Amino acid sequence: MRHLPHGCALLIALVALLPASCQRPDPEPGAAPEVAVQAPSSGAASSAPRTDGSHGPAPPDGVQPGEMRPPADAPVAARWLAPRAALVRGEQALLGVRLVLAPGWHVYWPGQNDSGAPPHLAPALPEGVSAGAVRWPPPERHVGAGDVLDHVLEDAATLLLPVSVAADAPLGDVVLRARLDWIVCRDVCLMDGAELELPLQIVEAGTAPAARPEDAALLDAAEARLPGGEPAGLTLARDGDALVLRVPGANGLQFFPASDGLPLQDVLGTCAAHADTLRLQRDTRQHGTERLRGVLLVQRPDQPNTEHLVDRALP
Amino acid sequence: MRPLRQHLAAAGLGLVVLFTAACSQPSAVSAADAPKTDTQAEPAHVAAGPEAPDFTLRATDGSEYTLSKELAAGKTVVLEWFNPDCPVSKAYHQPERRMNATYSEVPANVVWFAINSGGAGKQGAGLERNQRAVTEYEIPYPVLLDESGAVGRAYGAKTTPHMIVVAPPGVIAYDGAIDDGGPGQQATTNYVLAALTDLAAGRDVATPKTKPFGCSVKYGD
Known part of the structure; x- marks a missing residue:
């Protein structure tokens, strides 16, 4: 193929910058x-902003001891997080979807990115349980070759999903389900997805379900990381x-x-x-x-x- | 959107000509110099948008294509940034061949080029890989190689796919995604077909810019 002379490439690049107002x-x-x-x-x-109005140094929300990092040929591992073993009728709860990435890979924050797309979470919750908007951890700027700017999440991230449980939600064993689709990139990109499931219970108002301390700690850390x-x-x-x-x-x-x-x-x-x-x-x-x-x-x-x-x- | 006035369009053509000169492409001509043919009615409406940088690139079959020649012939040109190994590009080329389906619906005066701006040694780059891709994905339009990335950078192409519609006399009438699909989300609007429909009807393009979704273009370092 015929290569453009270098001076020409530079000129093209310069002119291309003009309409983009790159001052x-x-x-x-x-x-x-x-x-x-x-x-x-x-x-x-x-x-969403934290409700306590303060914002000190955020506790770590990276890969935690004991969390397995996925292999590079399937670089995203995703799972539900729930703070307790049951949802309580008439109460709200903060659930999460935990993403752990293989080293060097990133997924995309829902920002004005030059490439990629944010993970798409489609929850399918039990009858009587409704979800609010996903709350995202803050991203990092990532600049690739060709000045491709993206806002990304690396290593590990927790997407927080606030839910409300109706006062008359059917009691008993339930399964939290969600479809999660993502594009994940390093020097190359992969598109994949997963069906996430977590068996829980719905219990009567006034009940105090058993804690799930590992998930609760990750959820607390993620909440503290919110802007x-x-x-x-x-x-x-x-x-x-x-x-x-x-x-x-x-x-x-x-x-x-x-x-x-x-x-x-x-x-x-x-x-x-x-x-x-x-x-x-x-x-x-x-x-x-x-x-x-x-x-x-x-x-x-x-x-x-x-x-x-x-x-x-x-x- | 600002309507582009005639003198601005002329200034744009001037730029294209300047480019052509700087790039030593004596074969390229500007739309203003092109002989009028009877298929090329005087446009009642001049498409609006930033000036489109001219280029000459070689396709996988060895043919050479120059943007300004197509524009001079009255063609509207669709540019599709392409990487045969990017899963998003792939998703549009197989298994349902949605890109080909879109191509089959474009008006007769539209020319479509895929452009691969991947640098040497990068994923999906190189003549051999792209020749194979043309066969593998049954691509019915030329795949142009831009290994230096000059054309991709000139257009600010950041993703594969990233779609740009260049309308005569040489303006970027649409810049962005092919449609509003995404991971786990079915597309409901094909922005490229919508832009071509607007242009064919002599209207301003209703949605001239969107955010494309895809892998980053694998530019050389």
Whole structure:
């Protein structure tokens, strides 16, 4: 085949960058009127804030001692987690789906990724048990060859599934079922899926079922890993098609835009900076909601990083 | 979406010509220079979108294809980023041959190219593997090799599949997924056919951009 001269390839690459508005962020705090901090809105994005309002250093949610890592030719192992041996009529419970990955492999967080797709969980729960939205752990940015930016989960991750048990749910032995489909990648990708099953019971209100301590510990760790509410002092201002997001006192920010939020351009170039400000570019060609949604990682001098849910109407 | 004005389109063509010159492709012509034929009615509606970078690539059968030549002939060009060993590409090529089914439904003035931008030695790259894939998947359109990744990078192709529809005079009218399917989710809307239908009807493409879903393009390092 005929190879393009190198100069040509460079020119093509440069021109391709033009329509994508790939400017690096140009922090200008205070350049536009800023809006006051709002309370975090309730769990519309892909993960929900912790309810206690605090967000200290997160306990580890990686592969735990005793957890078997799957082999590279079948790099995902998935199972249900349940905190107790039974669901109780009229109560809520936080269940989980635990993913353990072979070393070097990743699955995708439901963000504005250049490739991949998040694991798709389709629960089939017993009569009288209803599920809420899945809560996801915060992701990491992963940049592959060709500047392919993805938000990924590596090693191990717990997807949290809040459930409500009706007061008249049929009592007795039940089976939690779910279909989980995923694409998992390293240098290559594999698509696969699994049927997950966990036998449990549904018991009368007022009963205290036996704990399942290993699952309960993983669920607690996963809940502690969830992003907190908005960071103190966060402001969001509009400047043309740009959105200026600022967290006073931060010396580093990374925004992981959610797939169901405002579509952004050049997430690689604009959503991370060693600064207290990000200048986000909306993608006007792509249809989407008018809310900025995602997870914001905040770095502060001499403090551990914190992660926060952002879900705001545009100013 | 902003309607693209005529002078902007002309500026886009200028870029394509500039490209062509820089890339030493004397055979390539811009749409503006092309002789009008009677199959090429004056368009009542000019497709809108970012300028499409021109390219010349060789297919697995040795033929050479140039984007601007197809556009000059009044063709709308569908680009499908392809990797025969990516399971998502595979899922669209076998067992139901959904990509071929989509191809069979496109209007007559549409040319379709698969492009493999995988670097040498990467999964699914190389002439021999892709020649075999054409047979294995019964691909009815050319599979072009872009081993340097220059064309893939120029278009910002990130996944296989990643679909781009280039409409005359040379604009990216659609950029994204082939449809709204995903892991465990059946597709309900074929975005490429919808875009081609809009273009054929002389309308703005209602959904000009979506997020594609697939494996990352295995660019060379």
